[in-house]
Amino acid sequence: MSSPATETQTTVVDREHDPNPSIGRVIWNIIYSKDYKHFAMKLFCFGMIWLFVAGSFGLALRTQAGFSYTGALLPLGFLGYSTIAYFQMMTYHAVVMFFGTIFTTGFAIAYYAVPLIRGTRKLAVPWLANLGHWMVVFGLYMVIGSNSQYMFTFLIPLKNPASFYIAEAIQFIGDEFLIIALVATAYIDKLPNEKFSLPISFIVMDCVAMGIGIITVESAIIWTILSPLGGFNLQVFSIPNVEVFRAAFWFESHPLVYFGAFLVAGLAIWFAMMYAKRPIYSERMIRYCIAMLFVLTMSVYIHHMAVDPIPLWLRDVFAQVATELIAVPFVIMWTLVLITLKYSKPKWDATLLFLVAAIAGNIVGGATAEPLQPIPAADFTVHNTMWIPGHIHFMMATFTLGSFFAALYYVAPELFGRKLYSQGLAKFHFIGWTVGMGALEAAFKVQGAMGLVRREIVWFSIYEPWFQMAMIGAWLAGLSAVAFIVNMFMTWRFGEPMPPRVLPRWVTIGLALETQSRINEGNHDPNYIYSRIPYPIGLQALPSTELAEPTKELSATKVHESLFGKLIRRVRSYGVTSGSRSSSSDKTIGSNSS
Amino acid sequence: MKKRTLLFAWTFILFLTVLVLEIVYTPYDYAGYIQNNNVGEGVAQADRPPIEGPYQVVMVTCEQWQFLFYPHVAGSPTATIVLANIPVLFIVRSMDVTHGFYVNTAGQWASQGFQFGVMAVPGYYDYVVWNFQPTAAAYTSGQSLYHVQCSEYCGVAASGLGHPWMDALIIVVPNNSTGIAMQRQMMDNNTPPILTGTLS
Ligand code: HEM
Ligand SMILES: [Cu+2]
Ligand SMILES: [Cu+2]
Numbered sequence: 001m002s003s004p005a006t007e008t009q010t011t012v013v014d015r016e017h018d019p020n021p022s023i024g025r026v027i028w029n030i031i032y033s034k035d036y037k038h039f040a041m042k043l044f045c046f047g048m049i050w051l052f053v054a055g056s057f058g059l060a061l062r063t064q065a066g067f068s069y070t071g072a073l074l075p076l077g078f079l080g081y082s083t084i085a086y087f088q089m090m091t092y093h094a095v096v097m098f099f100g101t102i103f104t105t106g107f108a109i110a111y112y113a114v115p116l117i118r119g120t121r122k123l124a125v126p127w128l129a130n131l132g133h134w135m136v137v138f139g140l141y142m143v144i145g146s147n148s149q150y151m152f153t154f155l156i157p158l159k160n161p162a163s164f165y166i167a168e169a170i171q172f173i174g175d176e177f178l179i180i181a182l183v184a185t186a187y188i189d190k191l192p193n194e195k196f197s198l199p200i201s202f203i204v205m206d207c208v209a210m211g212i213g214i215i216t217v218e219s220a221i222i223w224t225i226l227s228p229l230g231g232f233n234l235q236v237f238s239i240p241n242v243e244v245f246r247a248a249f250w251f252e253s254h255p256l257v258y259f260g261a262f263l264v265a266g267l268a269i270w271f272a273m274m275y276a277k278r279p280i281y282s283e284r285m286i287r288y289c290i291a292m293l294f295v296l297t298m299s300v301y302i303h304h305m306a307v308d309p310i311p312l313w314l315r316d317v318f319a320q321v322a323t324e325l326i327a328v329p330f331v332i333m334w335t336l337v338l339i340t341l342k343y344s345k346p347k348w349d350a351t352l353l354f355l356v357a358a359i360a361g362n363i364v365g366g367a368t369a370e371p372l373q374p375i376p377a378a379d380f381t382v383h384n385t386m387w388i389p390g391h392i393h394f395m396m397a398t399f400t401l402g403s404f405f406a407a408l409y410y411v412a413p414e415l416f417g418r419k420l421y422s423q424g425l426a427k428f429h430f431i432g433w434t435v436g437m438g439a440l441e442a443a444f445k446v447q448g449a450m451g452l453v454r455r456e457i458v459w460f461s462i463y464e465p466w467f468q469m470a471m472i473g474a475w476l477a478g479l480s481a482v483a484f485i486v487n488m489f490m491t492w493r494f495g496e497p498m499p500p501r502v503l504p505r506w507v508t509i510g511l512a513l514e515t516q517s518r519i520n521e522g523n524h525d526p527n528y529i530y531s532r533i534p535y536p537i538g539l540q541a542l543p544s545t546e547l548a549e550p551t552k553e554l555s556a557t558k559v560h561e562s563l564f565g566k567l568i569r570r571v572r573s574y575g576v577t578s579g580s581r582s583s584s585s586d587k588t589i590g591s592n593s594s
Numbered sequence: 595m596k597k598r599t600l601l602f603a604w605t606f607i608l609f610l611t612v613l614v615l616e617i618v619y620t621p622y623d624y625a626g627y628i629q630n631n632n633v634g635e636g637v638a639q640a641d642r643p644p645i646e647g648p649y650q651v652v653m654v655t656c657e658q659w660q661f662l663f664y665p666h667v668a669g670s671p672t673a674t675i676v677l678a679n680i681p682v683l684f685i686v687r688s689m690d691v692t693h694g695f696y697v698n699t700a701g702q703w704a705s706q707g708f709q710f711g712v713m714a715v716p717g718y719y720d721y722v723v724w725n726f727q728p729t730a731a732a733y734t735s736g737q738s739l740y741h742v743q744c745s746e747y748c749g750v751a752a753s754g755l756g757h758p759w760m761d762a763l764i765i766v767v768p769n770n771s772t773g774i775a776m777q778r779q780m781m782d783n784n785t786p787p788i789l790t791g792t793l794s
Contacts, residue, residue, distance in 0.1 A: 071753060083753040151747060157716060158691045158749055242692060242715050285601050307694075308713045309720040324612040331608055332601075383711060384694050384745035451698030451709040455747045456758045521597070 032130050036115040036123040036185070039130070041415060043108035044408075046137060048485050050100025053144070057093035059478050061086065062440075064457075066471025071458035086457055087149035094151060099171055100140050102260040102396060104133075105404050107178055110203050110263050112415055114185050117197055117507055119532030124184035132177025139171025151455070154249040156224060157239055162231025169221050176214045179207045197514055197530045198286060199266030205294045206262035209255035212298070217252035220245055243308060250301040258297050260400040261362075265333070267407050268355055270510035272337045275352045276344035279517030281336045289329040296326040307383050327366055334359050350409040350426035357434045358402035365394025368445065387448025390441050397437045397477070405433070405484065412488060414504040418495030425487040432480025439473030503533055511535040649723070650676050650786040654686045656693035656714040658748055659755065661762035668782040672762040675777045676786055677769040678738070681725040683789075688714035694745030697724070697764065711745050726766040733768060740764040 021029075033039035064086060068074040073081060081089075111129070115121045123129060148164035186196070186204050196204060223245070226236035273280050280286060302310065303319035337359065346352055369391045382388070413420045420426065443466040448454075452463045512535050518524035519537075652674055653664040663674035676682050686695045696711035712722040728738040742762035750756030765780075767773035777785050 071758060073753070083756070084750050087747070087750055149750060155692060155747060242717060282597060282601055305713075307711055307720075309715055309718040321612070325609075328605065328608045328612065332605060335604065382709075384696065385709070453694075453696060453743050453745045457750075458758045 031134070032126070034123065034126045036111055036121060037415060039123055039126070039133075040108045040112035043104050043111060043133065044412070044415075046133070047101055047105030047108055048488070050096050050104055050140070051481060052485070054093050054096035054101055055478055055481060057089045057096070059474055060089055061093060062467075062471045062474040065467040069459050069461055069464045069467070083457060084149055087455070088147060090455060091148050091151050092144050095143050096140055097396065098256075099136065099175065102400055102404075103175060103178075104136070105401075105408075106260040106263040107133075107182065109267065109404065109407055109411065110182055111185065112411065113199055113267060114182065114203060116504065117199060117511070117531055118186070118194075120185075120189050122185070122188055123181075124188040125181045128177050128184075129181035132174045132179075132181060135174025135177065136171050137174075139167045139169075139174055142167035142170065152249075154246050154253075156229055156242060156245055159229050159231065162225075165221055165225045165230055169218065169225065172214050172218050172221065176211065176218070179211045179214070183207045183211070191529065191532075193528050195528045195530055197266070197511060198269055198283070199264075199510075201287070201290055202262050202264075202266035205290050206255070206259060209262075209294055209297050210259050213252035213255040215252075216248045217256075220248040220252070243305075243310060246305055246308065247302070250304040251298075253304070254301040255297050257395070258293070260404065261395070262293065262297075264400075264403045264407050267411075267510075268358070268403050269333075269337060270506065270514070271351060271355055271406060271410065272340055273513040273517075274506060274509050275346035275355075276341045277346070278340060278344060279513045279520060281339045281517075282521060283514060283517040284521055284523060285332060285336060289333050292329040293326070296322055296329070300326055324370065327370065330362060330366055334363060349423060350430050351406045353427075353430045353434075354402050354406035354409065357430070358399045358406060361394050361398030361402060365391055365399060365441075368394070382448050384454055385448040386444045386452045386454050389454055390444030390448055393437060393441045393444065398434065398441065402433070405429070408488075410506055411504075413491055413495065413498070414501070414506070416492045416495060417500065418491050418497050421487050421490035421495050425483045429480045429484045429487065432476050432483065436473040436475070436477030436480060440470040440477070443467070443470040443473065503535070507531075507533065508535040512537065648680050649683045649789045650680050651683050651685065651789060652676065652786050654684050654695055654714070655689060656686065656695060656744070657689040658691065659744070659751075659757060659760040661695070661742055661744070661760065663762065665781055665784040665786055667765075667780050668784070673765065674763075674786070675765045675767055675781055676726060677773060677777065678726050678728055678766050679769050680788065681723050682786070684712070684722050684724070686712050686714045686720045686722065687718070688716045690716060691748050692716065692746050693748050693760070694743075695720075695722070696743050696745035697740050698743070713746060726764075728766055730768075738766040740766065 029038075030042070033042055060081075064073065071083070073083065073086070111123070115123065142163060146161050146164040146167055148160045150158045150160050150164075183204060186200055186207075220240070223237050223240050224230050225232065226234050227239050228235060229239055269280055269286060299318055299322040301318065302315055303323045306315065306319055341356075368387070409420065409426055447463050447466045450463065452459055511531050511533075515524060515530070515535075515537055655662040655664070660672055662671045664671075665674065667673040667675060684695065693714040694711055695714055696709065698709035710722065710724055712720045714720060726738075726740070732738045740763070742764060744757055744760035748757045748760070750758065767776050
């Protein structure tokens with residue numbers, strides 16, 4: 001590192017770590033983070049606050065449902081709640097989990113990972129990022145205070161309170177700012193020969209899809225505000241056509257549901273490589289998947305309107321075909337990850353457990369999502385039944401939040417500079433979360449198949465046992481989330497300090513393994529850089545038995561040979577014949593350490 | 595085989611699966627009801643399916659917070675009676691906000707095993723066709739009653755008034771003289787018209 005840069009850095013730090021800062025200075029430092037790590041930490045704290053807030057709403061709902069099927073407010077009544085409050089809490093639970101927990105935690109990971117992996121360590125346009133964050137915070141608190149019982153704006157012409165629309169408008173502008181600042185962070189100081197590594201490519205693709213999508217939802221919301229529905233008696237626009245409005249909303253909303261998942265997908269692949277100690281089976285294929293996911297995430301939106309009165313061709317192309325197709329890149333991605341992990345004897349700590357459970361959650365959630373689209377695959381209609389909350393929780397809780405947890409268990413200690421406080425608590429968190437949420441998801445799915453409509457407060461008694469199961473699962477998951485927060489807090493305050501590292505381990509290893517997979521596939525160009533930080537060009541990561549034969553290339557083909565047996569026997573020669581082999585500097589593999 | 599070939603093959607298989615799903619499912623899709631398909635399919639559509647008859651036609655009007663059938667049981671607009679084994683064409687609309695016309699078999703799902711539904715969107719008509727085919731035993735055990743419920747959240751005013759309590763009843767009677775007589779009597783002769791012939 002050049003010395004002038006270091007000096008500037010030190011002076012800045014010194015001013016901010018003034019031993020006797022004024023109280024105003026302290027508050028300002030919290031409000032306005034210039035440093036990417038500080039900003040990520042702030043987002044992470046808020047993500048956890050939202051998890052707690054939205055979780056409490058969720059537990060209140062599940063407790064009510066677990067105790068009463070008649071609509072009598074058994075537990076909630078004692079607390080002074082009304083039936084309307086029950087549905088308000090459902091709104092708050094969904095909105096805050098989505099835009100609070102998932103978005104904010106995802107942003108925290110992305111804002112930390114992008115500057116670190118690229119080696120710029122710079123938060124681009126910090127004012128925009130900070131402003132965006134506080135707008136989201138403001139908007140979400142306003143949502144909680146808005147008394148809206150109508151879930152979201154797509155239920156127009158049901159009239160939400162005006163404050164709900166304003167809150168959503170503010171929150172979405174905030175999210176757009178965060179996205180713009182994140183893309184800027186990914187592009188700032190981009191060198192002419194710099195390329196994006198996998199995690200950054202995923203994040204940028206995600207941000208572009210989301211950025212476009214938010215523009216449509218923002219215009220839908222502003223239309224509402226300016227119409228008689230907005231609550232201000234404005235007549236600038238007439239009441240929007242419901243179908244057009246819903247299409248606009250869901251068009252936006254589709255990138256939105258995948259947002260968190262795509263933010264960490266690249267990191268998840270890195271972690272899979274790290275734990276398997278070998279490069280991903282095909283890096284190039286993952287790149288194709290990124291492109292496919294981008295196109296499809298923008299195309300499947302009509303499946304949310306499957307039983308709306310829309311023309312059949314629209315439904316066929318944008319819901320039926322596209323929704324079937326989007327499973328393809330997911331399946332390919334997980335196939336590649338699982339091939340890479342196969343036979344690798346990884347260390348099963350909280351990160352890997354969460355990662356594998358997340359993949360399982362995505363597969364189950366995705367497979368069971370297909371009957372939701374207009375294909376009456378299973379001879380029953382599950383649209384708007386509990387089947388959907390089942391799908392959502394598979395995708396949001398087990399898959400998206402699960403992969404966040406996976407990443408956080410590895411990344412957060414590096415962020416705090418301290419060792420994880422307790423692996424035991426982490427394991428408890430994993431079991432509680434997976435089992436608890438699994439019970440809830442399974443219960444929801446059964447209820448959906450049995451025809452229970454979602455967003456209800458009364459139902460036939462035959463559904464009640466499943467609600468009791470969901471309630472128990474929810475409390476277990478809630479308890480485990482508390483264990484997570486405690487673990488993180490203890491790590492932050494009391495964890496054993498780690499020696500300061502210039503480069504976190506996951507960044508170096510991730511970059512090295514990704515490079516190695518390009519080398520293996522013969523599409524590594526040494527003229528391109530993926531990061532400014534020095535990292536080994538390739539890593540020797542063969543299982544110990546094979547270390548004795550140094551001529552063998554590091555390759556995941558070893559694995560699939562055993563997988564597919566004789567069929568691909570000839571693959572042995574692959575590594576040797578591959579083009580890039582001729583360049584010896586790329587070849588291996590810890591070469592700069594020797 | 596090269597790694598590339600392998601991956602290509604795998605991707606190809608996945609796409610092929612999608613294609614097969616498409617081809618297998620397509621017959622369900624356009625027709626609302628398929629004569630050959632014994633179960634019948636409820637597929638919502640924006641356009642009225644071409645009618646080859648015979649079809650019973652029931653108009654469903656949704657509003658906060660009730661379903662109104664036309665024709666309906668005398669004095670009870672939230673109940674209607676249809677004949678078994680003749681497809682029923684439901685024409686669904688909403689007078690105020692978005693609702694969901696959702697039919698299920700309540701407690702009897704295990705023996706009958708289906709539900710179907712369609713959205714009631716203000717400003718639009720939505721069509722759905724279903725052929726009710728209860729077994730002979732179902733009539734006596736009460737399983738020929740189909741519970742209709744609103745499936746799209748449409749607001750709550752107070753406990754007992756609002757979306758969770760918005761429901762209705764479809765009574766299916768056998769397509770024989772007893773059934774028809776019962777339908778006539780309970781519906782004051784105002785039975786669902788049966789369309790025959792080709793109408794498109
Ligand atoms: C293979 C992947 C996926 C497929 C095929 C799929 C399919 C579907 C379908 C067809 C629906 C519409 C349900 C209905 O209204 O009838 C739906 C709803 C939903 N999906 Fe997915 N989905 C997938 C992945 C995901 C992921 C990864 C997430 C989030 C992390 C997600 C979140 C949601 C949410 C929140 C809804 C409910 C929206 C509402 O409230 O109506 N889905 N999905
Ligand atoms: Cu979707
Ligand atoms: Cu309703």
